Amino acid sequence: MWQLVEKGLLELDVNGERKTVIARPADTLLHVLRTQLGLTGAKPGCENGDCGACTIIMDGWPVKSCLILAADAVGHKIQTIEGLHDSPAQSAFLEQWGFQCGYCTSGFLMVCHALAKIHPRATPEVRIDWLQSNICRCTSYEEIDAAIRSILHEIEEEPAERP
Numbered sequence: 001m002w003q004l005v006e007k008g009l010l011e012l013d014v015n016g017e018r019k020t021v022i023a024r025p026a027d028t029l030l031h032v033l034r035t036q037l038g039l040t041g042a043k044p045g046c047e048n049g050d051c052g053a054c055t056i057i058m059d060g061w062p063v064k065s066c067l068i069l070a071a072d073a074v075g076h077k078i079q080t081i082e083g084l085h086d087s088p089a090q091s092a093f094l095e096q097w098g099f100q101c102g103y104c105t106s107g108f109l110m111v112c113h114a115l116a117k118i119h120p121r122a123t124p125e126v127r128i129d130w131l132q133s134n135i136c137r138c139t140s141y142e143e144i145d146a147a148i149r150s151i152l153h154e155i156e157e158e159p160a161e162r163p
């Protein structure tokens with residue numbers, strides 16, 4: 001079990017590796033991932049939980065790393081986009097042209113990867129609800145939605161709605 005070693009010194013489980021970082025009490029996980037571990041795939045967008053650009057996976061669930069203190073991540077399994085290899089979501093994004101800009105894509109990918117794992121037979125309502133956690137300000141969600149639909153085995157096949 002990773003643990004709080006001493007004040008300011010944290011041991012984190014990131015992408016299957018034990019990482020030691022120094023964090024102030026108010027440092028977010030997003031900040032520590034980017035500035036101390038060089039994992040810049042999670043992006044600082046709104047930094048208040050609205051945009052999803054900072055999404056990572058913690059213990060299998062997508063979470064917004066701008067809302068989590070680094071100290072609170074001790075003892076949890078953290079996965080970032082850098083730790084995602086050969087996932088069906090990545091292939092689906094390539095095949096369905098779901099890759100958009102470098103700012104929003106990693107967050108969308110993490111959400112879609114987690115959704116396929118947790119709800120492989122998600123209803124359209126669940127799928128749309130999950131995708132609402134992430135925002136793109138410049139284009140559509142059609143290709144991203146097509147990508148996630150292509151790897152889900154939805155219970156009801158309904159026409160895709162915009163998330």
Ligand code: FES
Binds near residue numbers: 046048052053055066
């Ligand atoms: S930067 Fe975390 S939700 Fe926008």
Ligand code: FES
Binds near residue numbers: 103135137
């Ligand atoms: S924010 Fe990435 S394409 Fe719009």
